[in-house]
Amino acid sequence: MKRDSLFPIAACLVISAFSAVFSSVGCGKRGPVQTTAAVSPPAAPAPERVYFDQGFALTQQERHADAEPLYRKALEINANEVNSLNNLAWSLAKQGKFEEAVPLFEKVLQIDPNYQLAKNNLGWVKGELQKQGEAPRPAKKP
Numbered sequence: 001m002k003r004d005s006l007f008p009i010a011a012c013l014v015i016s017a018f019s020a021v022f023s024s025v026g027c028g029k030r031g032p033v034q035t036t037a038a039v040s041p042p043a044a045p046a047p048e049r050v051y052f053d054q055g056f057a058l059t060q061q062e063r064h065a066d067a068e069p070l071y072r073k074a075l076e077i078n079a080n081e082v083n084s085l086n087n088l089a090w091s092l093a094k095q096g097k098f099e100e101a102v103p104l105f106e107k108v109l110q111i112d113p114n115y116q117l118a119k120n121n122l123g124w125v126k127g128e129l130q131k132q133g134e135a136p137r138p139a140k141k142p
Contacts, residue, residue, distance in 0.1 A: 048077040052084050055091070064091040082108045086118045093125050098132075101125050 045053070055070030071088035074081060089104035105122035108115050 046078075048074040048081055048084065051077070052081070052087070055084075055087060059087060059091060062094075064094040067091045068095070080111055082112050082115055082118070085111075086115065086121065089118075089125075090121055093121065093128070098125050098129050102129075 051070045051074035055067040055074065058064075058067035058070065068088065068091045071084050071091060074084040075088065078084070085104050085108045089101040089108070092098075092104070093101040102122065102125055105118050105125065108118040109122070112118075
């Protein structure tokens with residue numbers, strides 16, 4: 001027997017030794033591999049995530065006025081989602097609506113005090129308000 005023809009036989013022997021792991025390989029068999037576990041379709045994203053993703057795409061294009069209602073829609077579904085809150089506040093700030101943005105950034109930080117991006121954004125907005133000679137108002141209690 002040729003040496004080249006022994007390799008497939010040896011491979012099948014090794015694989016059969018690990019039959020519990022490789023039971024679906026089927027040495028010498030042709031056709032599709034069958035698995036014992038059912039494969040679930042990927043889960044659909046949460047509804048607020050769809051609005052967030054659409055808003056984020058617009059934010060990346062600097063279309064902040066168009067992104068604003070999408071973040072608001074996401075927040076109608078989940079009012080405490082920090083990424084939507086932060087991005088809504090950012091969109092407002094980029095439209096010059098600093099007074100509206102401040103309490104939203106503060107709400108993000110109430111929910112997640114370690115959200116560094118919201119801290120940075122809030123600092124930037126407060127700096128912009130100071131440049132304009134306006135003092136930010138404290139956040140209203142929800």
